[in-house]
Amino acid sequence: MAEVILTVNTEIGIKVEADVITPDAFAGKSKSDIESLQVWQGPKQLPLSAFFDVEGDAGSSAEDTSIVIKGETSRVKRIGEKMTAGKITVEGSVSMHVGSQMEGGEILVKGDADSWAGMEMKGGLLHIEGNARDHVGCAYRGKWVGMSGGRIVLGGNANNNLGGGISGGEIIVGGNVGHYCGIRQNGGLIAVKGNAIRAVAAEMTAGTMVVNGTIERFSPGFEYVANESDLKFDDIECPGEFMKFLGDNAITKRPKGSLYVNQAANMDL
Amino acid sequence: MVGTIVIKNGSVYDPLNEVNGEKQDIFIKNGKVVSELSDADMKDAKIIDATGKTVMPGGVDSHSHIAGAKVNAGRMMRPEDGYKATMAKTDIAHSGSGETVPSVYMEGYEYSQMGYTTVFEAAVPPMEARHTHEEMRSIPMLDMGGYLVLGNNWFMMRYLKEGDIEKAAAYVSWMMKTHKTYGIKCVNPAGVENWGWGKNVSSLDEANIHFEVTPREMIEGLTEVNEMLGMPMSMHLHANNLGHPGNFETTKESMKMSSNVKPNQDMGVEWAETKIDASRDQSVYLTHMMFNAFGGTSWRDFESGVKPLTDYINSTDHVVIDSGCVPFGEATCMTGDGPSIHDLSVLTGGKWSNTDVELECGSGVCPFTYLKSNPVHSTQWAMGLECLLLVDDPWKTIMTTDSPNGGPFTKYPLVMTWLMSEKFRDQTFSECHPWANDRSTLGGVDREMSLYDIAILTRANTAKTIGMAHRKGSFGIGADGDVTIYDIDPSKIDTREYSDLINKFGTAEYTIKDGDVVCHNGEITKIADRRTYYTDVSVPDANEKEMLKDVQEWFRYYSHGFNHYPTPESYLKNPTAIKLNTEQ
Numbered sequence: 001m002a003e004v005i006l007t008v009n010t011e012i013g014i015k016v017e018a019d020v021i022t023p024d025a026f027a028g029k030s031k032s033d034i035e036s037l038q039v040w041q042g043p044k045q046l047p048l049s050a051f052f053d054v055e056g057d058a059g060s061s062a063e064d065t066s067i068v069i070k071g072e073t074s075r076v077k078r079i080g081e082k083m084t085a086g087k088i089t090v091e092g093s094v095s096m097h098v099g100s101q102m103e104g105g106e107i108l109v110k111g112d113a114d115s116w117a118g119m120e121m122k123g124g125l126l127h128i129e130g131n132a133r134d135h136v137g138c139a140y141r142g143k144w145v146g147m148s149g150g151r152i153v154l155g156g157n158a159n160n161n162l163g164g165g166i167s168g169g170e171i172i173v174g175g176n177v178g179h180y181c182g183i184r185q186n187g188g189l190i191a192v193k194g195n196a197i198r199a200v201a202a203e204m205t206a207g208t209m210v211v212n213g214t215i216e217r218f219s220p221g222f223e224y225v226a227n228e229s230d231l232k233f234d235d236i237e238c239p240g241e242f243m244k245f246l247g248d249n250a251i252t253k254r255p256k257g258s259l260y261v262n263q264a265a266n267m268d269l
Numbered sequence: 270m271v272g273t274i275v276i277k278n279g280s281v282y283d284p285l286n287e288v289n290g291e292k293q294d295i296f297i298k299n300g301k302v303v304s305e306l307s308d309a310d311m312k313d314a315k316i317i318d319a320t321g322k323t324v325m326p327g328g329v330d331s332h333s334h335i336a337g338a339k340v341n342a343g344r345m346m347r348p349e350d351g352y353k354a355t356m357a358k359t360d361i362a363h364s365g366s367g368e369t370v371p372s373v374y375m376e377g378y379e380y381s382q383m384g385y386t387t388v389f390e391a392a393v394p395p396m397e398a399r400h401t402h403e404e405m406r407s408i409p410m411l412d413m414g415g416y417l418v419l420g421n422n423w424f425m426m427r428y429l430k431e432g433d434i435e436k437a438a439a440y441v442s443w444m445m446k447t448h449k450t451y452g453i454k455c456v457n458p459a460g461v462e463n464w465g466w467g468k469n470v471s472s473l474d475e476a477n478i479h480f481e482v483t484p485r486e487m488i489e490g491l492t493e494v495n496e497m498l499g500m501p502m503s504m505h506l507h508a509n510n511l512g513h514p515g516n517f518e519t520t521k522e523s524m525k526m527s528s529n530v531k532p533n534q535d536m537g538v539e540w541a542e543t544k545i546d547a548s549r550d551q552s553v554y555l556t557h558m559m560f561n562a563f564g565g566t567s568w569r570d571f572e573s574g575v576k577p578l579t580d581y582i583n584s585t586d587h588v589v590i591d592s593g594c595v596p597f598g599e600a601t602c603m604t605g606d607g608p609s610i611h612d613l614s615v616l617t618g619g620k621w622s623n624t625d626v627e628l629e630c631g632s633g634v635c636p637f638t639y640l641k642s643n644p645v646h647s648t649q650w651a652m653g654l655e656c657l658l659l660v661d662d663p664w665k666t667i668m669t670t671d672s673p674n675g676g677p678f679t680k681y682p683l684v685m686t687w688l689m690s691e692k693f694r695d696q697t698f699s700e701c702h703p704w705a706n707d708r709s710t711l712g713g714v715d716r717e718m719s720l721y722d723i724a725i726l727t728r729a730n731t732a733k734t735i736g737m738a739h740r741k742g743s744f745g746i747g748a749d750g751d752v753t754i755y756d757i758d759p760s761k762i763d764t765r766e767y768s769d770l771i772n773k774f775g776t777a778e779y780t781i782k783d784g785d786v787v788c789h790n791g792e793i794t795k796i797a798d799r800r801t802y803y804t805d806v807s808v809p810d811a812n813e814k815e816m817l818k819d820v821q822e823w824f825r826y827y828s829h830g831f832n833h834y835p836t837p838e839s840y841l842k843n844p845t846a847i848k849l850n851t852e853q
Contacts, residue, residue, distance in 0.1 A: 143349035144619070 001066045001087070002059035004034060006052040008071030014042045015095055016051055019078040023065035023086025023105060026058035034058065051076075062086040062105065074114075080107045083124070099126040102150065112156070116140075121169065123150040131156035131175070139165035139184075147171070147188065163190045166207060172236060182209045185257060189233055195265075204248045204257035210238050214265045221250035222259055224269075231260060243269060270313040272300035272784030276752060279319030280759045282724040283326060285543040285733070285743035289721045290759050295324065297750030300783035302541065304746055315786070317779060321758040325724045327386030327751025327782060329731040329741050332505075332556050332591050333672045335376045336390045336404035336415070338397040339603045339632045342622050343370040343673070347601060347636055354679075362409075362793040369601040369636075369673040377409035379679055381788040381797070384753030384777035387732075387741050390415040391454065391505070391556065391671075392605045394626040395422070395834075396827075398448035402840040405801055410787060412741075412749075414802035416505050417448055418605050418630040420455030420487055421462040424820065426480040429490035436819070438494045439812040443820075447835040449803040449844060452502040452735065453495050456605035457509050458487035461631045469608040470509060473522055484509050485526065492527045492552060498806050499535025499849045501736025503527075503554045503589075508561045511609045517574030520561040521581055524588050527552040532587075537848040540739040541748035547738035550586060550664075554734055557593025557671035559653040564708075571645055573652045573709035579659035589734045590660070591667035594653030594687075595646065596680035597701075600637045601673045607631035628826055639676065644708075647701035649675075651709035654687055654694065657726065658714050667734060668726040682774035685727070688718040690764035717764055720757070736847075737802070750784035753777045798843065805846040 004026055017040040026034055034057075035049035048054065052069075059065040062085040069079070074093040081097055085105045090098075093111030100119040112130035118137045136158050139146035146165035157175035164180065167187035176194035185204040195213035202219050210231060222245035231238040242260040249255055261269065276295040281288050296306045298314075306314055334340055344350070344367065351366040356375050358364040365375025380388055393401045393415035405413045419425050419441065428437035441453065459477040460470040470477055473485045488506065495504045508523045510516035530552040540547060555561070564574030582588050602613055607623045610633025614621030623633035639646040653675060660666045668685065672678035687694050691714075698706050706712040718726075732742025740749045756778040757770070764770070780788035787797040824831045838844045 139349075140352060141348040142346070142620075 001064055003056050003066045003068060004058050005055040006048075006067065006069045007055070008051060008073060009053045010051055012051060012072070012075040015075045015077050016041050017078050018048070018076050019081040020048065021067060021069070021076075021079045021088070022081065022083035023058070023062040023067060023088070024083055026065050026067060027062045027086075028058065028060055030057045031055070074111070080105075083107070093130065098128075099124070102126065115159075118147060118150075118152045120145070121147045121150045121152065125151050125153070127153045129155040132158045134159045134161050134178075135164065136162045137166055137169070137171050138163060144184070157194065163188070166190065170236065176213065182207075185209060189236065191233075191236055191238060201257060201259045202248060203251045204255065204259070205252050206256040208233065208258045208260070210242070210260040212238060212240065212262045212265065215261060218266075218269060219248065222247035223249060227263065228260065240264065270299070270310065272750060273298050273306070273310060273314045274750070274781060274784050274786070275306065275311070275314050275316045276319050276324055276754065276781075277316060279322050279324035279754060281324045281744065282720050283744045284721060284725045284729040285545050285547055285738060286745055287544050288744070295744055295752060297752075297781075297784035300750050302744050302746055302748045302750055317754070319754050321760075322778065323720055323755040323757040323759055325384070325753045325755070326728045326742050326744055326748070327753055327780065328380070328384045328727050329737065330380070330385055330388040330669065330678065331667055331731040331735045332391045332669045333388050333678055334391055334603055334674070335388060335672070336373070336408060336413070337393060337401035338624070339392070339634055340370055340404070342624070342634045343601045343603050344372070346620050346622055346634060350599070350601070353599075359793065361796055369599050369677045373404055373407040374409060377411050378788075378793050381410040381780050381782075381793065382776055382791050383679070383681060383774070384755065384780050385411070386751040386780065386782045386797075387412045387737065389413065389451065389735060392416060392418050392456065392632070393448065393450050393454075394418050394605065394630050394632065395444060395448050396626050396629055398450060398836045399840055402449060402801065402836055406840065406842045409799065410782065410793075410797045412800045412802065414451035416452045416454035417444060417450040418454045418456055419444070419491065420458035421460070421630050423480070423628040423823065425491070426459070426462065426482045426487065429486055430480055430482040434490065434493060434497070435812050436816045437490060438497050439808045439816040440820070441494050442498055442806040442808045443813060443816065445804045445806055449801065449836050449838065449841055451802055451804050451847075452500055452505055453491055454505045454507070454605070455488065455491050456507040456630065457511065457609065458484045458491075460484065460509055461605060461607055464607040464611075464631050465625050473509065473519060484523075488523055488526050492530050496530055496533040496552065498808075499533050500806070501534060501536055501804060501847055501849075502734065503532060503549060503552050505554050505556060507556055507604065507606060511560050511604075511606055512563070512612060514563045514565040514567055514571050515574075517562045517564055517578055520555070520558070521578055524553060524555055524578075524581065528585060528587050530587070534736055535849050536736060536739065538739045539747060541743055541745035543738065543743050543745040547733055547743065547745075549734055549736055551589040551734065552587045553589075555588060555590045557669065557674065558590040558656045559593040559595065559649060559675065560671070562652055562656065568645060571648065571708065573648060573655060575652050575655040575659060576710055579656065582660050582665055583662070589665050589667065589730070590656060591669040591671075592653050592656040593669055593671035593675050594656075594684045595639050595649045596670060596676040596683045597639045597641055597646070597650060598676060598680070600639060600676050601634065602637045603632070603634045603674065605630050605632045607633040609633070610635045613637065627828060628823070641697075641701035644702045644704035647705035648708045650697070650701065651705040651711040653684070655709055655711050655714070657688060658711070658716050658718075663718070663722045663725040664730050664733075666726060667731050681727070682771045685723055685774050686767050686770045688726070689723065689770065690767040691715055691717055692765045693767035696767075720759055720762075750781065752779070752781040754779040754781070800843040800845045801841040802845050802847060803841075804849060806849040
């Protein structure tokens, strides 16, 4: 696999829209071709080399291309947007829309991500070792369907609206989530190891949500079914005793959404 | 010289002059088609070699929703529409975004890229006319006009109930001038008024609340007024029960109502020379027929009801329809038919917005996605094409998607290609739900339209039907110098290679407006000047005085003052009045 190393060579002021940083856009290009790819900064279009030093040539196809990004990248948006194959490793943090609408391949962010990470993702793996902000794997504003495939692994915490409108794929959160986690979920799996605040799985019609920590304010539209222990969804294991709820009855008369809540952490339910 | 151009040696399709692909040169001087250019003119003229290319008059869209309050409501409730299609700014063009409800600038550019130069907004609520004109003023590249929604107007309902046709005519003429609009639009007559009470009307003889007027009375009355005034276009009808299974019977009955009405187009304008009589033949223009051609009694036994309607249209000469085709994918349904949009939102569980425009009409907006996998949607796709392919005479049909109700206007190239290629239709049949084939007759149709037919459906007949053929839709001497050049060689056309056709209809090689190249291979090369057409009609002074007394008395029910009601000409870019009854 050919490796291209991008190193930030300047202090980035206005955020940069770098949707060209994908193995798909790099494929078949030499170092100088990659340097001249255009990114937007505010109203201006500039070559990638204005912000990054480029080392190495890309592979002949996206599958054969690995991109490593070094330096202070927390003001770079849209890294890996719509990528279909290959690999991106970001050694620091990223701004909004990392892996938005991605269809395949792998993105590893060693730091934090801003909002809209993995928005409407269709396939591939997005692994964020740190925290993320709002709308992880969510539908865009006004849209009904969010993430539909692939996997998002989040090491730290997420803020609001994680997995909004998710219809397929998996989101695994190591830490806590904010409000409206999995709102309008209609498929897929969301597993949260930490706590949630309120409106968890609100308006859910199908899919599975597991919360291992405490839910501060439980949604009223869910109906208790039974207890289950040591849950397993393919390779995702959730050990412990869980209460299973079906919902959201506020939206549909025959809800198919399953909400599992750790019994020990939610004694008041 | 600005607006002077020669298009040499192209294969010309000009149905109003019965030119069917013959190699001809088109000469345009100062923005108008002329028979030839002098040697002196030729020196300064731009010359385009169109050898092996298809040359048609600029596209004319007679029914599209691209300006006004409900379009803006659509934009506001669909933030997700913005990021799906974007356009970067250039040195001369604005940036823009939106797929089904693009921003105003992008609407103008996208129409121009497809070779269109003239578009009429299909529904202007009187009170929103200023707003609509402000938006039209900002849409570049296109000549425009708007149809005034009058089918549920309190004054119209009252006058027609009382049988006071003189006052009704006086009101219409005053309203056209007041709001600088072009024709009469009638949406779910008598039904939308009931929507104010959460109701609708379901048959043509059901009287509505308070006004106790029936759809039949409204349709007959508006048609009579329309011809009395000699309006450029016939009454533009969006029939009752739209979107309900079984509504084709209502539609057929509605069309029949004007069978004995003689069209009377009385415009004081200069007519471009055309071989065929370019004045309109029809007394009713039924719009988006597909949505009014539902068979069956419920969504379970839903089927196409197009055949009985096209049988009727084939047997008579007083109807022109536009299709309202469904090209699949995202759409934003928006119409003055408030109750029909509410039904739709209940069906989808999606977003919905509606308005009651005080004393005048109502409207609704609801995003919608047409899926090939859905039995009803796929049947609707087949029905839209049936509307055009089952009518023998293309001069009775117009191609639209009722943009953005059936789909955005940017999908016209798909529809044009389905009409021309049986192979493409077969391909789509194989991808969509079997209902499309089982519940329509489209599968048995082997008709493939020619470029000549397409020119009728998208140019000649649209212009003729709405009374714009005196300057649009032909290359007659004196016509506007609007030209589309497609990179399609008619002698080598292969309708089995349909993806090529789709691309070429999608991006015209040249779009020429008023003799200037405004778009070349998809790139906007000049921001074209635009005009707004409206109808200027007069009635006897006494009638107008009497009518105005009523209007002023009822104006206390409006939430704003009478003096703020009219749209001044300053709201219009290049206001172009079409004067009627000039002999009076």
